[in-house]
Amino acid sequence: MKNIGLIGCGNIAETYFRSQEYFNNINFIACADINEVAAKDCAANYNIKAQTVEEILFNKDVDIILNLTIPQAHYEVSKKVLQAGKHVYCEKPMSLKFNEAKELFDLAQSNNLYLGNAPDTFLGGGGQLSKEIIDEGRIGNILTGNFIFAFPGVQTFHPNPESWFQKGGGPVIDMGPYFFTALVNLLGPAKNVRSRGKKFSDTRVYEAGPKKGKEFEVEMATSYMFDIEFMNGAIVQGFISFDVENHLRNHMELYGTKGSIIVPDPNMFGGPVKVSYKLGSDWEDLSVENMPLGKTNIINHSGRSNEAPKQSNYRGIGLSEMIYAIENKLKHKCNGELALHVLDMIESTMIAAEEKKEIELRSTCEQPQAFSEEKVKLLLKK
Ligand SMILES: NC(=O)c1ccc[n+]([C@@H]2O[C@H](COP(=O)([O-])OP(=O)(O)OC[C@H]3O[C@@H](n4cnc5c(N)ncnc54)[C@H](O)[C@@H]3O)[C@@H](O)[C@H]2O)c1
Incomplete structure (x- = not known):
């Protein structure tokens, strides 16, 4: 304690x-x-x-x-x-x-x-079951994939949305950490990134709070389309945007030599994970409700595209696991090396868009190891 x-x-x-x-x-x-x-x-x-x-x-x-x-x-x-x-x-x-x-x-x-x-969401049931499937080679080597986070932006509900649209803000700083950490968990460290960023409008309108109806300035790109090459050779496309009203895409799909996986929302801890092994075959729905950090525990009202109304949210597990690591002199899972590499991916995505060229990452990190149920149980209250 x-x-x-x-x-x-x-x-x-x-x-x-x-x-x-x-x-x-x-x-x-x-x-x-x-x-x-x-x-x-x-x-x-x-x-x-x-x-x-x-x-x-x-x-x-x-x-x-x-x-x-x-x-x-x-x-x-x-x-x-x-x-x-x-x-x-x-x-x-x-x-x-x-x-x-x-x-x-x-x-x-x-x-x-x-x-x-943070984030510690990759330690959840969804992230860990996806990792197990990939690590066991059940869908072969991952070659390609894609992911999306897209909604109209926080001005729709937040009374003070300015910082999301000023230098130091933007969609990749805001949501990149979840997706990039999930990818490093599944594929290992990244190598380089190519990117395009676009600011579609110089101003936005406050849609909530006392400033409702007034305009504020947009300083930076609000949509980024990019692709990341990983050290293992996989190339994954990303789309992170504050310019989309609605969509019906999966959060993340990865395609391997022996099948494909749909990875659940990296912003949350739950599932299900979906897997399909052959062209034209059904998708297997793999629940994580029996996993200690997968069980649904909250109702979520965000209303964003493709977000389940009920979620699993066990934020704090990263802190708890760090406490255990301090007490037992171990390396913790949500460590600085991983976070630094993820920040490198974030910053490089934005630099690649500005400079219109491929950016080699400056850092690397160890791919996180699986978080076994036995280890999770050491941290859970009885
Ligand atoms: N809100 C969410 O759903 C959510 C989810 C996941 C992660 N996060 C992250 O959590 C962090 C906080 O988000 P939030 O939504 O709670 O923000 P918030 O704006 O509601 O709260 C931040 C608080 O920090 C205080 N603060 C700012 N600068 C400070 C300083 N220099 N010293 C001391 N206090 C300072 C502010 O006064 C404010 O009370 C962010 O990094 C965000 O990315 C938020």
Whole structure:
């Protein structure tokens, strides 16, 4: 069991507090936010202590800081945590810039501290069953594939959508972490990327909140079409967009020499996984409801294309597994090396689009190993 201090008391905090109910080693004791009211409300809701950011960094009872601030603040906050001599687990992405994230990685290494990073969704039933099928060679060697995340953008529901459309935002920074991490889990590290990005309009209209009907500026591309070559030779096409009203495509399909797999939503933990072995044959529907991190546990109202109304969401397993790794001196699964490589894929996708050329990735990482049910069970509350 480790005591957690939380920095960034926004929307996603509730999901992490819920993780205390699932996992046996997470214990929140304090929270902080640059917005004092947000910290005080959070502390009152969860019966923990509200502190300033400086106070929580030097709180001797806090073992690990969970960084749930906005992506623009991840680097600054994680750096302060590591400099204060504490382990940090951060929401996605690791930072906005590869070079900044590399600095965090090096800082953690040289201070002998753990640096963990979301997403942890690849540890779910859907990600793990897909991995088992591919690792066992049941569909042969993966040669090609494609994935999609596309919806009209957060201005449809969010009162302050600006940061998603400004430099440092964009669809690849926002949703790339889930898809790229899922792909590295299934195929191993990537080698290079080719990409095209397009800004279709210079302004957008607020569709919710007090600014409804007014316009705001769009600074960057809102749709990216790209392909990634992996070190194992596979080439996978991606489409991530804030310019699509609706669609009816699968989240991710991978095509191997002996069959094809439909990988479930990498933003969630559930299934089913679908597999087909022969041209014209049926698709086998493989449920993950019996897997400890696959069982449906939430109702989801996002309404985005191809999102199931019921979902499996066990966010926090990455933090729990990091705690176990700290206590047993092991390498954790949601580690800095993986997050840094995923950030490299994100940044390189955007650079490739801007520079209109193929970009070689600067980094690599170890392909994650399977997360066995025995290991998951060590972390679950009885
Ligand atoms: N909301 C979601 O559904 C969701 C899902 C998965 C991941 N995430 C990720 O979680 C993170 C937080 O998202 P959110 O939706 O909770 O955002 P949010 O804007 O609701 O909350 C972020 C909080 O961080 C605080 N903050 C910002 N800068 C800070 C700083 N320098 N020091 C201290 N506090 C600071 C803000 O005041 C705010 O209260 C993001 O990285 C996001 O990508 C969000």
